Amino acid sequence: MSETAAANSNDQDALVVRQLADGVLRLTLNNPPANALSIAMMEALKSALDAAGTDNDVRVVVISAAGKVFSAGHDLKELTAHRSDDDRGRVFFEKTMRLCSDLMMTITALPKPVIAEVDGLATAAGCQLVATCDLAICTDTSQFCTPGVNIGLFCSTPMVAVSRAAHRKQAMEMLLTGEPVDASSAKEFGLVNRIVPKEYLRTVTDKYAAVIASKSALTLKIGKEAFYQQLERPLNEAYDYTAWVMTENMLARDAEEGINAFLEKREPKWSDR
Structure with missing residues (x-):
């Protein structure tokens, strides 16, 4: 514990x-x-x-x-x-x-x-x-x-x-x-x-x-922060910001693992990185 x-x-x-x-x-x-x-x-x-x-x-x-x-x-x-x-x-x-x-x-x-x-x-x-x-x-x-x-x-x-x-x-x-x-x-x-x-x-x-x-802790962290950040921005700035967030998220190991697991029809194994 x-x-x-x-x-x-x-x-x-x-x-x-x-x-x-x-x-x-x-x-x-x-x-x-x-x-x-x-x-x-x-x-x-x-x-x-x-x-x-x-x-x-x-x-x-x-x-x-x-x-x-x-x-x-x-x-x-x-x-x-x-x-x-x-x-x-x-x-x-x-x-x-x-x-x-x-x-x-x-x-x-x-x-x-x-x-x-x-x-x-x-x-x-x-x-x-x-x-x-x-x-x-x-x-x-x-x-x-x-x-x-x-x-x-x-x-x-x-x-x-x-x-x-x-x-x-x-x-x-x-x-x-x-x-x-x-x-x-x-x-x-x-x-x-x-x-x-x-x-x-x-x-x-x-x-x-x-x-x-059961989700990737890193993905939840990224998503929660982005959710509250984009709410306070004008629409165009919100899209610019979230496009950057998704690009950085795509480079994370968990995104690579999650997408591969989906394509391979298996459960993902998160590393929270």
């Missing part, structure tokens, strides 16, 4: 429980009932993701949660406690929002695909976390919302991820009303890929993860 798998894999008191099997690293948010994204939770999750990024045994990451709430977002009690600071909390608020942004960017930049497995409520920064992951699978009773407007705190940082995953007007609907949307609406909006009954959630997620883990 790799160091990543060994650390905290059996520690049920850890904020993030880590389990590695067959190339799939499962990171479970483990602070129910809210699984709030406190400073400690975000640091623990980011540390686990950073370790996964350089662990060759990890090919896919799944982020799940213990309890009935995937994540209720930032820890409002933790934030409010710092209003008595000399600066009324400005430094702590900046630290919290910056750390959250860094966590989301870590997921996007991670050279491994990340799947959100959602059973329950994902709200505010918790919804942001789901929207940031590359794929999301949820139960049919899950709900998603960006309710900051209800407490006078617009969900501006969650808006970044939600507006890039959902259609514009639907993202604005969530942000302006603060009302929860059900799983069916979340799929229609573009926040999740699949909706499954609760009893099949783990099975379906594991199936998706296993399929992805």
Whole structure:
């Protein structure tokens, strides 16, 4: 077992429980009932993701949660406690929002695909976390919302991820009303890929993860990076960039092996190079 798998894999008191099997690293948010994204939770999750990024045994990451709430977002009690600071909390608020942004960017930049497995409520920064992951699978009773407007705190940082995953007007609907949307609406909006009954959630997620883990790690790394890079470019620049990416990809050993295996009607043997 790799160091990543060994650390905290059996520690049920850890904020993030880590389990590695067959190339799939499962990171479970483990602070129910809210699984709030406190400073400690975000640091623990980011540390686990950073370790996964350089662990060759990890090919896919799944982020799940213990309890009935995937994540209720930032820890409002933790934030409010710092209003008595000399600066009324400005430094702590900046630290919290910056750390959250860094966590989301870590997921996007991670050279491994990340799947959100959602059973329950994902709200505010918790919804942001789901929207940031590359794929999301949820139960049919899950709900998603960006309710900051209800407490006078617009969900501006969650808006970044939600507006890039959902259609514009639907993202604005969530942000302006603060009302929860059900799983069916979340799929229609573009926040999740699949909706499954609760009893099949783990099975379906594991199936998706296993399929992805069977691919060349190098190819997944190249493809994920290119996907997010081209999204932010004008059409002509996106084509220029991806033409360069595919040329470099074609020169990789795994592309040569994969094409030869296809032509020879056999299974490829990846070297991740």
